[in-house]
Amino acid sequence: MSKTPVQFRHNGVDVAVFVDGGANLLTAIREGVGDTAPKFGCGQGTCGVCTVLIDGEPHLSCITLAEAVAGRSVETADGLKNGPDLHPLQRAFMEHFAAQCGFCTPGMLMAAKALLDKNPAPSRAEVVEAIGGNICRCTGYEPIINAVLAAASAGPGRQRA
Amino acid sequence: MPIAVKTCSSLGEAAAALSTDRGARFLAGGTLVMRAVNEGDLAVSTIVRATDSAFSEIRSAGARIAIGAGATMAQILAHRELDFLHPVARLIGGPAVRSAATVGGNLFAPSPYGDFAAALLALDATVSLQGGYGAREAPLEECLASRERSGGLVASVSLNRPASPGAFRFRKVSRVRPKGISVLSIAAHLPLSGGRATGARVAYGAMAPTPIRAKAVERALEGRTLDTAGIASALAVAAEGTNPATDAIASAWYRREVLAVHLRRLLLNEPER
Numbered sequence: 001m002s003k004t005p006v007q008f009r010h011n012g013v014d015v016a017v018f019v020d021g022g023a024n025l026l027t028a029i030r031e032g033v034g035d036t037a038p039k040f041g042c043g044q045g046t047c048g049v050c051t052v053l054i055d056g057e058p059h060l061s062c063i064t065l066a067e068a069v070a071g072r073s074v075e076t077a078d079g080l081k082n083g084p085d086l087h088p089l090q091r092a093f094m095e096h097f098a099a100q101c102g103f104c105t106p107g108m109l110m111a112a113k114a115l116l117d118k119n120p121a122p123s124r125a126e127v128v129e130a131i132g133g134n135i136c137r138c139t140g141y142e143p144i145i146n147a148v149l150a151a152a153s154a155g156p157g158r159q160r161a
Numbered sequence: 162m163p164i165a166v167k168t169c170s171s172l173g174e175a176a177a178a179l180s181t182d183r184g185a186r187f188l189a190g191g192t193l194v195m196r197a198v199n200e201g202d203l204a205v206s207t208i209v210r211a212t213d214s215a216f217s218e219i220r221s222a223g224a225r226i227a228i229g230a231g232a233t234m235a236q237i238l239a240h241r242e243l244d245f246l247h248p249v250a251r252l253i254g255g256p257a258v259r260s261a262a263t264v265g266g267n268l269f270a271p272s273p274y275g276d277f278a279a280a281l282l283a284l285d286a287t288v289s290l291q292g293g294y295g296a297r298e299a300p301l302e303e304c305l306a307s308r309e310r311s312g313g314l315v316a317s318v319s320l321n322r323p324a325s326p327g328a329f330r331f332r333k334v335s336r337v338r339p340k341g342i343s344v345l346s347i348a349a350h351l352p353l354s355g356g357r358a359t360g361a362r363v364a365y366g367a368m369a370p371t372p373i374r375a376k377a378v379e380r381a382l383e384g385r386t387l388d389t390a391g392i393a394s395a396l397a398v399a400a401e402g403t404n405p406a407t408d409a410i411a412s413a414w415y416r417r418e419v420l421a422v423h424l425r426r427l428l429l430n431e432p433e434r
Binding site: 004021024054057059060063067068129 | 164166188191192198199200210235255260
Protein backbone atom coordinates (compact mmCIF):
# COMPACT_ATOMS: atom_id res chain seq x y z
CA MET A 1 0.00 0.00 0.00
CA SER A 2 1.30 3.45 -0.88
CA LYS A 3 2.41 5.96 1.70
CA THR A 4 0.47 9.10 2.46
CA PRO A 5 2.10 12.55 2.67
CA VAL A 6 1.34 14.57 5.77
CA GLN A 7 2.35 18.19 6.25
CA PHE A 8 2.34 19.88 9.62
CA ARG A 9 4.23 22.42 11.70
CA HIS A 10 6.82 20.80 13.96
CA ASN A 11 8.24 23.07 16.67
CA GLY A 12 7.57 26.07 14.48
CA VAL A 13 8.99 24.61 11.27
CA ASP A 14 6.88 23.28 8.39
CA VAL A 15 7.65 19.62 7.73
CA ALA A 16 6.31 16.99 5.34
CA VAL A 17 6.63 13.27 5.95
CA PHE A 18 5.32 10.09 4.33
CA VAL A 19 3.40 7.75 6.62
CA ASP A 20 1.96 4.25 6.31
CA GLY A 21 -1.81 3.85 6.53
CA GLY A 22 -2.81 3.85 10.19
CA ALA A 23 0.55 5.20 11.36
CA ASN A 24 0.47 7.16 14.58
CA LEU A 25 1.87 10.64 15.09
CA LEU A 26 4.65 9.37 17.37
CA THR A 27 6.07 7.25 14.55
CA ALA A 28 5.77 10.20 12.15
CA ILE A 29 7.69 12.45 14.56
CA ARG A 30 10.39 9.95 15.54
CA GLU A 31 10.96 8.18 12.23
CA GLY A 32 9.71 10.75 9.75
CA VAL A 33 10.90 14.03 11.25
CA GLY A 34 13.76 12.46 13.24
CA ASP A 35 12.79 14.08 16.54
CA THR A 36 13.26 11.40 19.20
CA ALA A 37 12.21 13.56 22.16
CA PRO A 38 8.74 11.99 22.50
CA LYS A 39 9.15 8.39 23.60
CA PHE A 40 7.30 5.17 22.89
CA GLY A 41 6.14 3.66 26.17
CA CYS A 42 2.89 1.72 26.20
CA GLY A 43 1.40 2.43 22.77
CA GLN A 44 -1.95 2.48 24.57
CA GLY A 45 -2.35 6.09 25.67
CA THR A 46 -1.78 5.13 29.28
CA CYS A 47 1.75 6.22 30.24
CA GLY A 48 2.08 9.74 28.82
CA VAL A 49 5.73 9.57 27.62
CA CYS A 50 4.63 10.42 24.06
CA THR A 51 2.79 13.61 25.13
CA VAL A 52 3.04 16.45 22.60
CA LEU A 53 1.07 19.66 22.15
CA ILE A 54 -1.20 19.90 19.12
CA ASP A 55 -2.36 23.49 18.57
CA GLY A 56 -1.38 24.07 22.21
CA GLU A 57 -3.42 21.20 23.67
CA PRO A 58 -1.77 18.14 25.22
CA HIS A 59 -2.23 14.97 23.18
CA LEU A 60 -0.83 11.45 23.28
CA SER A 61 1.00 11.11 19.98
CA CYS A 62 0.96 7.29 20.06
CA ILE A 63 -2.83 7.20 19.81
CA THR A 64 -3.12 10.14 17.41
CA LEU A 65 -3.51 9.22 13.76
CA ALA A 66 -0.63 10.95 11.94
CA GLU A 67 -2.94 12.10 9.14
CA ALA A 68 -5.15 13.88 11.67
CA VAL A 69 -2.49 16.56 12.34
CA ALA A 70 -2.25 17.71 8.70
CA GLY A 71 -1.98 21.49 8.74
CA ARG A 72 -1.77 21.70 12.52
CA SER A 73 1.02 22.78 14.86
CA VAL A 74 2.84 20.11 16.87
CA GLU A 75 5.24 20.92 19.72
CA THR A 76 7.60 18.42 21.34
CA ALA A 77 10.12 18.68 24.17
CA ASP A 78 12.82 19.11 21.52
CA GLY A 79 11.40 22.54 20.72
CA LEU A 80 11.47 23.85 24.29
CA LYS A 81 15.05 25.11 24.27
CA ASN A 82 15.96 28.41 22.67
CA GLY A 83 19.41 27.85 21.15
CA PRO A 84 21.72 27.10 24.08
CA ASP A 85 19.13 28.34 26.62
CA LEU A 86 16.98 25.75 28.29
CA HIS A 87 13.29 26.45 28.88
CA PRO A 88 12.53 27.42 32.51
CA LEU A 89 10.75 24.10 32.92
CA GLN A 90 13.85 22.22 31.78
CA ARG A 91 16.03 24.26 34.14
CA ALA A 92 13.65 23.65 37.03
CA PHE A 93 13.59 19.90 36.31
CA MET A 94 17.39 19.92 36.43
CA GLU A 95 17.64 22.00 39.59
CA HIS A 96 14.98 20.03 41.45
CA PHE A 97 16.27 16.57 40.48
CA ALA A 98 13.00 15.90 38.62
CA ALA A 99 14.61 13.55 36.10
CA GLN A 100 16.27 10.35 37.26
CA CYS A 101 16.24 7.96 34.32
CA GLY A 102 14.65 10.67 32.17
CA PHE A 103 12.29 8.49 30.17
CA CYS A 104 9.11 10.18 31.40
CA THR A 105 10.68 13.65 31.25
CA PRO A 106 9.75 14.70 27.67
CA GLY A 107 6.12 13.83 28.39
CA MET A 108 6.17 15.46 31.82
CA LEU A 109 7.66 18.64 30.33
CA MET A 110 4.97 18.91 27.67
CA ALA A 111 2.14 18.14 30.11
CA ALA A 112 3.58 20.85 32.39
CA LYS A 113 3.98 23.30 29.51
CA ALA A 114 0.35 22.77 28.52
CA LEU A 115 -0.61 23.72 32.07
CA LEU A 116 1.68 26.76 32.48
CA ASP A 117 0.78 28.18 29.05
CA LYS A 118 -2.84 28.47 30.24
CA ASN A 119 -2.36 28.83 33.97
CA PRO A 120 0.92 30.59 34.84
CA ALA A 121 0.39 30.30 38.60
CA PRO A 122 -1.09 26.86 39.26
CA SER A 123 -1.78 25.38 42.66
CA ARG A 124 -0.11 22.13 43.71
CA ALA A 125 -3.41 20.30 43.07
CA GLU A 126 -3.57 21.74 39.56
CA VAL A 127 -0.04 20.51 38.83
CA VAL A 128 -0.95 17.04 40.11
CA GLU A 129 -4.01 17.08 37.85
CA ALA A 130 -1.98 18.28 34.84
CA ILE A 131 0.53 15.42 35.08
CA GLY A 132 -2.15 12.92 36.16
CA GLY A 133 -1.84 11.08 32.85
CA ASN A 134 1.95 10.80 32.98
CA ILE A 135 3.52 7.85 34.73
CA CYS A 136 6.95 8.06 36.37
CA ARG A 137 8.48 4.87 37.74
CA CYS A 138 11.76 6.05 39.27
CA THR A 139 12.12 9.75 40.09
CA GLY A 140 8.94 9.93 42.12
CA TYR A 141 6.28 12.55 41.59
CA GLU A 142 7.22 14.97 44.38
CA PRO A 143 10.38 16.38 42.72
CA ILE A 144 8.48 16.71 39.44
CA ILE A 145 5.60 18.59 41.07
CA ASN A 146 8.08 20.83 42.91
CA ALA A 147 9.94 21.55 39.67
CA VAL A 148 6.76 22.58 37.84
CA LEU A 149 5.78 24.85 40.74
CA ALA A 150 9.29 26.34 40.77
CA ALA A 151 9.18 26.98 37.02
CA ALA A 152 5.79 28.66 37.49
CA SER A 153 7.04 30.97 40.23
CA ALA A 154 10.24 31.72 38.26
CA GLY A 155 8.00 33.43 35.80
CA PRO A 156 9.67 34.92 32.74
CA GLY A 157 9.84 31.71 30.73
CA ARG A 158 6.10 31.69 30.66
CA GLN A 159 6.04 34.57 28.25
CA ARG A 160 8.11 32.69 25.71
CA ALA A 161 5.83 30.60 23.52
CA MET B 162 -0.41 -4.72 7.86
CA PRO B 163 -1.08 -1.32 6.28
CA ILE B 164 -4.47 0.11 6.97
CA ALA B 165 -6.60 2.13 4.59
CA VAL B 166 -7.67 5.52 5.92
CA LYS B 167 -10.90 7.02 4.53
CA THR B 168 -11.50 10.64 5.36
CA CYS B 169 -15.14 11.62 4.83
CA SER B 170 -16.55 15.14 4.73
CA SER B 171 -20.01 14.09 5.94
CA LEU B 172 -21.32 11.62 8.52
CA GLY B 173 -23.60 10.05 5.92
CA GLU B 174 -20.59 9.25 3.77
CA ALA B 175 -18.76 7.85 6.81
CA ALA B 176 -21.77 5.70 7.79
CA ALA B 177 -21.97 4.33 4.25
CA ALA B 178 -18.24 3.51 4.29
CA LEU B 179 -18.68 1.67 7.60
CA SER B 180 -21.67 -0.35 6.43
CA THR B 181 -19.91 -1.72 3.36
CA ASP B 182 -16.65 -2.83 5.01
CA ARG B 183 -16.58 -5.33 7.87
CA GLY B 184 -13.02 -4.38 8.79
CA ALA B 185 -13.82 -0.67 8.99
CA ARG B 186 -13.69 1.14 12.33
CA PHE B 187 -14.77 4.70 12.90
CA LEU B 188 -12.02 6.83 14.42
CA ALA B 189 -13.02 9.81 16.57
CA GLY B 190 -10.48 10.62 19.31
CA GLY B 191 -8.36 7.53 18.75
CA THR B 192 -8.19 6.38 22.37
CA LEU B 193 -9.87 3.07 21.47
CA VAL B 194 -9.19 2.53 17.76
CA MET B 195 -5.53 3.58 17.73
CA ARG B 196 -4.87 1.30 20.70
CA ALA B 197 -6.16 -1.59 18.62
CA VAL B 198 -4.15 -0.47 15.60
CA ASN B 199 -0.95 -0.15 17.66
CA GLU B 200 -1.51 -3.64 19.02
CA GLY B 201 -1.73 -4.97 15.47
CA ASP B 202 -5.41 -5.91 15.73
CA LEU B 203 -6.01 -7.61 12.39
CA ALA B 204 -9.75 -6.99 12.61
CA VAL B 205 -9.08 -3.34 11.74
CA SER B 206 -8.37 -3.00 8.02
CA THR B 207 -9.88 0.42 7.39
CA ILE B 208 -10.08 3.56 9.50
CA VAL B 209 -12.97 5.88 8.68
CA ARG B 210 -12.83 9.50 9.85
CA ALA B 211 -15.21 12.42 9.46
CA THR B 212 -14.13 16.03 9.14
CA ASP B 213 -17.68 17.45 9.41
CA SER B 214 -17.41 20.25 12.00
CA ALA B 215 -21.02 19.66 13.17
CA PHE B 216 -19.83 16.29 14.49
CA SER B 217 -18.08 17.97 17.43
CA GLU B 218 -20.51 20.83 18.08
CA ILE B 219 -22.40 21.33 21.33
CA ARG B 220 -25.77 23.02 20.81
CA SER B 221 -28.33 23.96 23.42
CA ALA B 222 -31.94 24.96 22.88
CA GLY B 223 -33.81 25.65 26.11
CA ALA B 224 -33.41 22.77 28.54
CA ARG B 225 -32.35 20.35 25.79
CA ILE B 226 -28.67 20.04 24.92
CA ALA B 227 -27.29 18.19 21.90
CA ILE B 228 -23.67 17.11 22.14
CA GLY B 229 -21.96 16.12 18.90
CA ALA B 230 -20.50 12.63 19.29
CA GLY B 231 -17.10 13.98 18.28
CA ALA B 232 -17.06 16.52 21.15
CA THR B 233 -14.14 15.80 23.47
CA MET B 234 -14.07 15.63 27.24
CA ALA B 235 -12.00 18.86 27.12
CA GLN B 236 -14.83 20.54 25.19
CA ILE B 237 -17.34 19.36 27.80
CA LEU B 238 -15.14 20.90 30.51
CA ALA B 239 -14.92 24.18 28.59
CA HIS B 240 -18.69 24.43 28.10
CA ARG B 241 -20.38 26.38 30.87
CA GLU B 242 -23.87 25.02 30.27
CA LEU B 243 -22.61 21.47 30.78
CA ASP B 244 -21.32 22.25 34.29
CA PHE B 245 -23.27 19.31 35.72
CA LEU B 246 -21.16 16.97 33.56
CA HIS B 247 -17.83 18.57 34.52
CA PRO B 248 -17.24 16.31 37.55
CA VAL B 249 -17.74 13.31 35.26
CA ALA B 250 -15.49 14.52 32.42
CA ARG B 251 -12.77 15.53 34.89
CA LEU B 252 -12.51 11.92 36.08
CA ILE B 253 -11.82 10.57 32.61
CA GLY B 254 -8.11 10.10 31.95
CA GLY B 255 -5.51 12.84 32.21
CA PRO B 256 -5.62 16.12 30.24
CA ALA B 257 -4.05 14.51 27.14
CA VAL B 258 -6.72 11.81 27.07
CA ARG B 259 -9.45 14.38 27.60
CA SER B 260 -8.32 16.44 24.61
CA ALA B 261 -8.85 13.36 22.42
CA ALA B 262 -11.50 11.15 24.06
CA THR B 263 -14.96 11.83 22.68
CA VAL B 264 -18.49 11.55 24.03
CA GLY B 265 -19.40 9.16 21.21
CA GLY B 266 -16.34 7.02 21.77
CA ASN B 267 -17.16 6.61 25.45
CA LEU B 268 -20.42 4.88 24.47
CA PHE B 269 -18.30 2.15 22.88
CA ALA B 270 -15.59 1.91 25.54
CA PRO B 271 -15.42 -1.64 26.87
CA SER B 272 -16.00 -2.25 30.58
CA PRO B 273 -14.54 -1.07 33.00
CA TYR B 274 -14.33 2.11 30.88
CA GLY B 275 -17.40 4.11 29.89
CA ASP B 276 -18.07 6.22 32.99
CA PHE B 277 -19.37 9.11 30.88
CA ALA B 278 -21.86 6.78 29.18
CA ALA B 279 -23.18 5.79 32.62
CA ALA B 280 -23.73 9.47 33.43
CA LEU B 281 -25.59 10.00 30.15
CA LEU B 282 -27.72 6.95 30.87
CA ALA B 283 -28.84 8.42 34.21
CA LEU B 284 -29.76 11.62 32.37
CA ASP B 285 -32.07 9.70 29.99
CA ALA B 286 -30.00 10.67 26.97
CA THR B 287 -31.03 9.79 23.44
CA VAL B 288 -28.64 9.24 20.56
CA SER B 289 -28.96 10.25 16.94
CA LEU B 290 -27.77 7.33 14.80
CA GLN B 291 -26.57 8.06 11.31
CA GLY B 292 -26.98 5.30 8.76
CA GLY B 293 -25.93 5.33 5.12
CA TYR B 294 -29.42 6.53 4.10
CA GLY B 295 -30.52 8.74 6.98
CA ALA B 296 -30.61 9.40 10.69
CA ARG B 297 -32.84 8.11 13.46
CA GLU B 298 -33.20 8.85 17.17
CA ALA B 299 -32.92 6.04 19.76
CA PRO B 300 -32.72 5.80 23.55
CA LEU B 301 -29.12 5.53 24.71
CA GLU B 302 -30.00 2.35 26.59
CA GLU B 303 -31.01 0.65 23.35
CA CYS B 304 -27.86 1.88 21.60
CA LEU B 305 -25.64 0.51 24.38
CA ALA B 306 -27.41 -2.85 24.44
CA SER B 307 -26.81 -3.36 20.72
CA ARG B 308 -23.44 -1.65 20.44
CA GLU B 309 -21.53 -4.78 19.45
CA ARG B 310 -23.68 -5.36 16.38
CA SER B 311 -25.03 -1.90 15.66
CA GLY B 312 -24.24 -0.74 12.12
CA GLY B 313 -25.01 2.92 12.59
CA LEU B 314 -22.76 5.77 13.55
CA VAL B 315 -23.61 7.87 16.61
CA ALA B 316 -23.86 11.45 15.38
CA SER B 317 -24.89 13.14 18.61
CA VAL B 318 -26.25 12.63 22.10
CA SER B 319 -29.14 14.71 23.46
CA LEU B 320 -30.18 15.23 27.04
CA ASN B 321 -32.04 17.57 29.35
CA ARG B 322 -30.38 19.55 32.07
CA PRO B 323 -30.91 17.96 35.52
CA ALA B 324 -34.09 19.07 37.36
CA SER B 325 -31.92 21.01 39.84
CA PRO B 326 -28.15 21.39 40.30
CA GLY B 327 -28.10 18.91 43.19
CA ALA B 328 -30.34 16.36 41.46
CA PHE B 329 -27.54 14.84 39.40
CA ARG B 330 -24.89 12.91 41.28
CA PHE B 331 -21.92 10.88 40.13
CA ARG B 332 -19.37 8.71 41.88
CA LYS B 333 -16.38 6.97 40.34
CA VAL B 334 -14.78 4.40 42.59
CA SER B 335 -11.14 3.66 41.80
CA ARG B 336 -8.21 2.38 43.80
CA VAL B 337 -5.75 5.00 42.59
CA ARG B 338 -6.32 8.72 43.21
CA PRO B 339 -6.66 11.02 41.43
CA LYS B 340 -6.53 8.93 38.25
CA GLY B 341 -7.61 5.33 38.28
CA ILE B 342 -9.70 2.97 36.21
CA SER B 343 -13.15 2.32 37.64
CA VAL B 344 -13.88 -0.43 40.10
CA LEU B 345 -17.35 0.85 39.35
CA SER B 346 -19.14 4.13 38.78
CA ILE B 347 -22.64 5.24 39.72
CA ALA B 348 -24.63 8.08 38.20
CA ALA B 349 -28.03 9.16 39.43
CA HIS B 350 -30.63 11.75 38.53
CA LEU B 351 -32.83 12.19 41.59
CA PRO B 352 -35.60 14.75 41.07
CA LEU B 353 -37.51 15.39 44.30
CA SER B 354 -41.16 16.26 44.68
CA GLY B 355 -42.20 17.29 48.18
CA GLY B 356 -38.96 15.81 49.49
CA ARG B 357 -39.60 12.44 47.85
CA ALA B 358 -37.84 10.90 44.89
CA THR B 359 -39.89 10.86 41.73
CA GLY B 360 -38.73 9.38 38.43
CA ALA B 361 -35.27 8.53 39.74
CA ARG B 362 -32.70 7.30 37.24
CA VAL B 363 -29.70 5.32 38.45
CA ALA B 364 -27.00 3.90 36.17
CA TYR B 365 -23.89 1.84 36.78
CA GLY B 366 -20.58 1.71 34.94
CA ALA B 367 -18.37 -1.43 35.07
CA MET B 368 -21.17 -3.50 36.61
CA ALA B 369 -22.04 -5.29 33.33
CA PRO B 370 -20.51 -5.61 29.83
CA THR B 371 -21.99 -2.16 29.06
CA PRO B 372 -23.17 0.66 31.36
CA ILE B 373 -26.66 -0.28 32.61
CA ARG B 374 -29.68 1.22 34.32
CA ALA B 375 -30.35 -0.03 37.86
CA LYS B 376 -34.08 -0.37 37.35
CA ALA B 377 -34.80 -2.26 40.58
CA VAL B 378 -33.13 0.56 42.51
CA GLU B 379 -35.10 3.18 40.57
CA ARG B 380 -38.39 1.43 41.39
CA ALA B 381 -37.46 1.04 45.06
CA LEU B 382 -36.68 4.75 45.32
CA GLU B 383 -40.00 5.94 43.87
CA GLY B 384 -41.83 8.07 46.43
CA ARG B 385 -39.15 7.58 49.07
CA THR B 386 -37.18 10.14 50.99
CA LEU B 387 -33.42 10.10 50.52
CA ASP B 388 -32.52 9.18 54.09
CA THR B 389 -31.31 5.98 55.75
CA ALA B 390 -34.80 4.52 56.15
CA GLY B 391 -36.05 5.69 52.76
CA ILE B 392 -33.22 4.14 50.75
CA ALA B 393 -33.03 0.80 52.63
CA SER B 394 -35.14 -1.12 50.12
CA ALA B 395 -33.18 0.36 47.20
CA LEU B 396 -29.89 -0.77 48.74
CA ALA B 397 -31.28 -4.27 49.20
CA VAL B 398 -31.74 -4.61 45.44
CA ALA B 399 -28.61 -2.67 44.45
CA ALA B 400 -26.94 -5.58 42.66
CA GLU B 401 -30.05 -6.79 40.82
CA GLY B 402 -29.43 -7.13 37.09
CA THR B 403 -25.68 -6.63 37.37
CA ASN B 404 -23.13 -8.89 35.73
CA PRO B 405 -19.71 -7.42 36.49
CA ALA B 406 -16.43 -8.76 35.16
CA THR B 407 -13.39 -9.97 37.01
CA ASP B 408 -10.42 -8.02 35.69
CA ALA B 409 -7.12 -6.52 36.84
CA ILE B 410 -8.96 -3.78 38.73
CA ALA B 411 -11.39 -5.86 40.80
CA SER B 412 -13.14 -9.20 40.94
CA ALA B 413 -16.81 -9.56 40.10
CA TRP B 414 -17.40 -10.59 43.72
CA TYR B 415 -15.74 -7.42 45.03
CA ARG B 416 -17.68 -5.17 42.66
CA ARG B 417 -21.00 -6.68 43.78
CA GLU B 418 -19.92 -6.57 47.43
CA VAL B 419 -19.05 -2.84 47.50
CA LEU B 420 -21.77 -1.61 45.14
CA ALA B 421 -24.41 -0.99 47.83
CA VAL B 422 -21.88 0.80 50.05
CA HIS B 423 -21.13 3.34 47.33
CA LEU B 424 -24.79 3.59 46.30
CA ARG B 425 -25.66 4.44 49.91
CA ARG B 426 -23.01 7.16 50.03
CA LEU B 427 -24.27 8.64 46.78
CA LEU B 428 -27.96 8.55 47.78
CA LEU B 429 -27.25 10.09 51.20
CA ASN B 430 -24.93 12.58 49.50
CA GLU B 431 -22.11 11.72 51.91
CA PRO B 432 -18.77 13.35 51.14
CA GLU B 433 -16.32 11.26 49.13
CA ARG B 434 -13.62 9.61 51.14
